[in-house]
Amino acid sequence: MSTADPFPSADPGNPSWQREAREQFPIVTAHPELAYLDSAATSQKPRAVLEAVQTYLTTSNANAGRGTYPWANRTTELVESTRERVKEFLHDPEPGRSGVHFTSGTTEGLRTVARDWLVPYLDDGDEILVPYADHRANLDPWIEARRLLAERGVQVRVQALPYQAGSGDYDHRALAQAVGPRTRLVAATHVHHVYGGHMNVHRIREAVGPDVAICLDAAQSVGHLPVHLDDPSLDVDFVVFSGHKAMALPGSGVIWARNTRGPTFRPEGWKGTPNTTGIVSLRAALDWLDTIGPERVAHWTTALATRLTDRLALLGPYEIIGCQASLSADSALPAEQRRRGIVTFRHRDVPSDDLGFILFSHGFMVRADNLCQAGSDARDASVRVSLHVYNTVEEIDRLLVVLASLA
Numbered sequence: 001m002s003t004a005d006p007f008p009s010a011d012p013g014n015p016s017w018q019r020e021a022r023e024q025f026p027i028v029t030a031h032p033e034l035a036y037l038d039s040a041a042t043s044q045k046p047r048a049v050l051e052a053v054q055t056y057l058t059t060s061n062a063n064a065g066r067g068t069y070p071w072a073n074r075t076t077e078l079v080e081s082t083r084e085r086v087k088e089f090l091h092d093p094e095p096g097r098s099g100v101h102f103t104s105g106t107t108e109g110l111r112t113v114a115r116d117w118l119v120p121y122l123d124d125g126d127e128i129l130v131p132y133a134d135h136r137a138n139l140d141p142w143i144e145a146r147r148l149l150a151e152r153g154v155q156v157r158v159q160a161l162p163y164q165a166g167s168g169d170y171d172h173r174a175l176a177q178a179v180g181p182r183t184r185l186v187a188a189t190h191v192h193h194v195y196g197g198h199m200n201v202h203r204i205r206e207a208v209g210p211d212v213a214i215c216l217d218a219a220q221s222v223g224h225l226p227v228h229l230d231d232p233s234l235d236v237d238f239v240v241f242s243g244h245k246a247m248a249l250p251g252s253g254v255i256w257a258r259n260t261r262g263p264t265f266r267p268e269g270w271k272g273t274p275n276t277t278g279i280v281s282l283r284a285a286l287d288w289l290d291t292i293g294p295e296r297v298a299h300w301t302t303a304l305a306t307r308l309t310d311r312l313a314l315l316g317p318y319e320i321i322g323c324q325a326s327l328s329a330d331s332a333l334p335a336e337q338r339r340r341g342i343v344t345f346r347h348r349d350v351p352s353d354d355l356g357f358i359l360f361s362h363g364f365m366v367r368a369d370n371l372c373q374a375g376s377d378a379r380d381a382s383v384r385v386s387l388h389v390y391n392t393v394e395e396i397d398r399l400l401v402v403l404a405s406l407a
Contacts, residue, residue: 064078188214194321347406363398
């Protein structure tokens with residue numbers, strides 16, 4: 001391995017704020033021999049989230065929107081105030097106009113947008129563009145919507161979002177040519193769950209124009225980097241994300257709807273009992289992330305990913321998947337084109353699932369399969385390292401030593 005240190009800091013160690021943040025994750029500190037490198041699948045939970053849930057369950061657990069006694073009223077207030085907290089966390093420029101709806105996660109959220117908003121909105125001959133190489137959760141719901149419309153005698157055209165060869169980024173020039181007068185929706189991803197790249201959503205808006213709705217899968221961005229909906233470059237209509245990838249409990253998720261293009265989003269059906277503990281955990285998670293600072297989290301995970309990719313690129317048997325031109329910390333490309341805290345790779349001779357077992361035998365927990373990528377199968381398996389604020393330089397360097405031993 002090269003002795004050159006691409007880590008963007010004079011001190012290659014872990015700064016005091018990161019050490020203090022790491023100490024707030026009981027499961028991490030309880031197992032110093034293990035390195036959890038699968039945060040794109042689910043994040044670990046800080047003590048503040050665990051304590052918020054325990055406090056709620058032992059002091060005011062009740063149903064929301066049902067009952068007039070103090071515990072029920074308190075639960076209802078927690079649910080409603082968390083909607084406003086989500087808007088605040090996302091820097092919603094018009095909170096009085098937008099809506100926040102709780103789901104079990106990104107998959108259910110995208111499916112709800114497809115079934116309850118898109119299907120009633122589209123007419124015969126309309127078109128949508130969807131990503132055929134992103135997470136299946138951001139493809140299957142739109143294909144299902146086409147089927148539901150066809151059953152009603154409404155024929156819509158589903159086009160594939162164009163990609164740049166090799167990088168995994170969207171081809172924004174080709175996208176502009178694909179948009180027509182009947183294009184009603186573009187479904188896109190904020191940060192790709194395999195390639196690790198920021199997908200340059202601002203270029204999508206430029207390509208499709210001001211009238212086409214954009215639904216954004218933000219499962220790998222919310223909780224990992226700042227998301228500013230008050231920035232004109234992030235002019236999207238839906239933001240869907242999972243709480244469990246953003247420090248909250250499993251089974252919690254959000255649909256944020258801007259409500260400026262197309263009909264106002266109102267999920268259909270009877271509103272049953274919400275996941276109150278999940279919502280409480282989400283509120284605590286957003287508070288914790290704001291205290292730490294999403295900008296600082298993003299800088300840290302990007303720096304760790306850069307350290308790993310730059311050094312892994314020097315090891316011959318490994319193929320790093322995704323953009324090869326933006327791996328280096330000194331890349332001249334814009335920051336949003338840099339790889340975020342996800343690094344995915346294959347070994348030339350060792351199958352990815354075997355490599356995953358080998359890495360765990362050395363104390364590294366990684367994802368090793370086809371990563372739920374649409375259009376892939378077992379032959380496309382790879383190893384994904386996904387990072388968060390609790391990961392350290394030492395973990396990356398130990399991982400590199402093991403990977404080098406297999407080179």
